Amino acid sequence: MNDLGEMLQVERLRTIVQTWFQDQVLVVDNAVQVAVLVIALVVARFFGPRLRAYIEKQMERRQPKGTTRAFFTRLSALSVPIVLLVIAWLAVAIAAQAGWSNHILRTVASLTNAWVVIHLASGLIRNEAWSKLIAGAAWTLAALTTLGLFDATVEFLDGLAIAFGGVRISVLTVVKGVFALAVLMWVAFSVSRVLEARIRKAPNLTPSIQVLMGKLTKIVLITIALLIALESVGIDLTALTVFGGMLGVGIGFGMQKIVSNFVSGLILLMDKSIAPGDVIAVGETYGWIVSLGARYASVRTRDGTEHLIPNEEIITQRVENWSHSDRAVRFKIPVGISYGSDVRLAIKLCLEAANEVGRVLKDPETKCLLKGFGDSSVDLEIRIWVNDPENGRSNIKSEVLLGVWDRFHENNIEIPFPQRDLHVKSCDVPAFLAN
Numbered sequence: 001m002n003d004l005g006e007m008l009q010v011e012r013l014r015t016i017v018q019t020w021f022q023d024q025v026l027v028v029d030n031a032v033q034v035a036v037l038v039i040a041l042v043v044a045r046f047f048g049p050r051l052r053a054y055i056e057k058q059m060e061r062r063q064p065k066g067t068t069r070a071f072f073t074r075l076s077a078l079s080v081p082i083v084l085l086v087i088a089w090l091a092v093a094i095a096a097q098a099g100w101s102n103h104i105l106r107t108v109a110s111l112t113n114a115w116v117v118i119h120l121a122s123g124l125i126r127n128e129a130w131s132k133l134i135a136g137a138a139w140t141l142a143a144l145t146t147l148g149l150f151d152a153t154v155e156f157l158d159g160l161a162i163a164f165g166g167v168r169i170s171v172l173t174v175v176k177g178v179f180a181l182a183v184l185m186w187v188a189f190s191v192s193r194v195l196e197a198r199i200r201k202a203p204n205l206t207p208s209i210q211v212l213m214g215k216l217t218k219i220v221l222i223t224i225a226l227l228i229a230l231e232s233v234g235i236d237l238t239a240l241t242v243f244g245g246m247l248g249v250g251i252g253f254g255m256q257k258i259v260s261n262f263v264s265g266l267i268l269l270m271d272k273s274i275a276p277g278d279v280i281a282v283g284e285t286y287g288w289i290v291s292l293g294a295r296y297a298s299v300r301t302r303d304g305t306e307h308l309i310p311n312e313e314i315i316t317q318r319v320e321n322w323s324h325s326d327r328a329v330r331f332k333i334p335v336g337i338s339y340g341s342d343v344r345l346a347i348k349l350c351l352e353a354a355n356e357v358g359r360v361l362k363d364p365e366t367k368c369l370l371k372g373f374g375d376s377s378v379d380l381e382i383r384i385w386v387n388d389p390e391n392g393r394s395n396i397k398s399e400v401l402l403g404v405w406d407r408f409h410e411n412n413i414e415i416p417f418p419q420r421d422l423h424v425k426s427c428d429v430p431a432f433l434a435n
Contacts, residue, residue, distance in 0.1 A: 033095075033104040040087040048080030055079065071120065078116055085112045137179055177229055184225035192218040211269055211276065211292050257312070261295045264311035268292065274314065274321060279389040281320035282309055288390040302392045322389040328361065329389050333397050335404060336377030338414035343370060343378055346413050350382050353403030359396050361385040377416040 055076040064072060075082075088109035095102035159170070196214040268274055269292065279288045280299065287301035296308040322329050333354075337346045350368040354360055364385045371379040382404075386396060408415060 030101070030104060032100075033102065036091050036105065037088070037108055040084055040091065043087060044080050044084035048083050051083060052076045052079035074120055078119060081112055081116050085109065085116055088112060137182075181226070181229040184229050185222065188221035188225040189218075192221050215265075215269070215294060257310075261311045264315040265292065265294050265297075267315060268297070268311060274319070277323070277390075279322040281322070282314060282317060285309065286393075327387045327389070328364070328385050329387075330364075330383055330385050331393060331397060333382040333384065333400055334371075335380040335382060335401075336374065336416060337380065337408075338416040339373075339378060341378070341413045343380075345411060346378075346380060346408070349407040349411060349413065350380060350404055353407055354382050354384050354400050356403055357384075357396060357399045359386050359388060359391065360400070361387060 055072060059069065059072050059076075088105060092102050092105045092109050095105060162170075192214070195217050199210050199213050199217075202210065274280060274289060274292070274297065276289050276291055280286075282299070285299055285301065285307050287299045287307065290298040290300050290306065292298075296310050297314060299307045299309055301307065335346075335350060337343065347368045347370070351366055354366045354368075355362070360366060361384075366385070367383040369381050369383070371381045373379070382400060384396070384400065405415075407413075
């Protein structure tokens with residue numbers, strides 16, 4: 001009996017689908033409209049690439065910049081849908097003028113129109129992920145509205161719900177919340193980007209204060225966007241007190257390092273101890289600060305390696321800042337000469353070699369001091385000053401030492417090397433050994 005009932009249900013469903021197909025699809029008017037759309041698609045596939053080539057040629061000739069160039073680039077990518085859109089609306093106009101049925105043509109034209117407009121508008125969004133998300137959501141809404149399914153879809157999504165105490169959460173609520181949050185977050189990031197650009201152009205603010213104000217502005221805008229999104233879906237914000245307590249417990253157990261680095265970053269920005277562009281040494285890392293983030297400082301070395309140093313390490317460790325209060329720094333270059341050389345002449349030659357290097361400052365002036373008398377050499381020390389430590393230490397020392405080497409050889413100043421003298425003391429040899 002069950003098998004017979006299932007067979008009857010399947011047969012009934014087949015009959016319904018067959019009847020709908022015969023009444024709605026196998027109709028002359030609909031068949032003609034579908035045929036027109038197929039022809040329109042073929043024509044669009046043929047003329048679309050030619051339209052794209054024309055747009056690209058005009059771009060090469062006119063050389064548009066910025067937003068205009070981005071608009072025409074996206075326009076050329078939509079060349080096939082644009083041609084299809086023109087043909088579809090032309091067919092709709094002809095069918096309406098002749099009094100023929102055109103609901104399929106109008107539906108396809110409306111959907112194509114929404115597709116083109118939405119993708120052109122989403123091109124104004126720089127972030128590719130946000131652009132695709134907003135474009136997909138907008139086109140879905142446009143398609144449901146055009147097909148007359150919007151109200152039914154809303155009712156269906158709202159029916160899929162669960163309740164937590166006095167709070168009812170449906171799939172529709174989640175969708176609305178995600179969409180509102182996405183739009184608000186995009187607005188928050190866009191506004192923060194504009195404000196950060198304005199802050200960076202402020203002449204009276206130090207780099208540290210500029211970074212700090214930019215980060216605080218972004219945090220405030222993101223928080224406001226999150227709160228507005230929660231309010232828009234009907235979530236009581238007083239419930240966030242429970243969430244705040246749970247977040248505090250989570251921070252205490254699993255997010256200590258993250259929060260510590262974040263707080264350390266704010267401290268670094270407020271006390272102005274380091275700033276973008278400063279030359280620092282942390283442990284074995286020597287380089288200049290490229291950027292300061294909420295979690296780490298980006299330090300680039302002379303070999304092009306970028307080190308991401310957690311803010312907490314910069315706070316707790318000893319840091320050498322070569323350009324904190326004054327960019328001028330001093331390098332010490334040891335030089336040794338033999339005991340038979342003219343010390344005063346060697347000092348003069350060292351000063352000449354150092355002062356001929358372009359990066360060496362004339363003020364403060366270069367010094368060459370006699371440091372002591374070693375085992376194998378007279379020890380000298382050249383002290384030079386530079387104001388661009390980010391350009392490296394070893395390279396300028398190499399230039400100075402090459403100049404010293406050339407002058408020492410021209411003036412017979414010897415550079416010693418370690419040596420030992422062995423003295424053999426004579427002694428009386430016993431008679432039995434002598435024989």
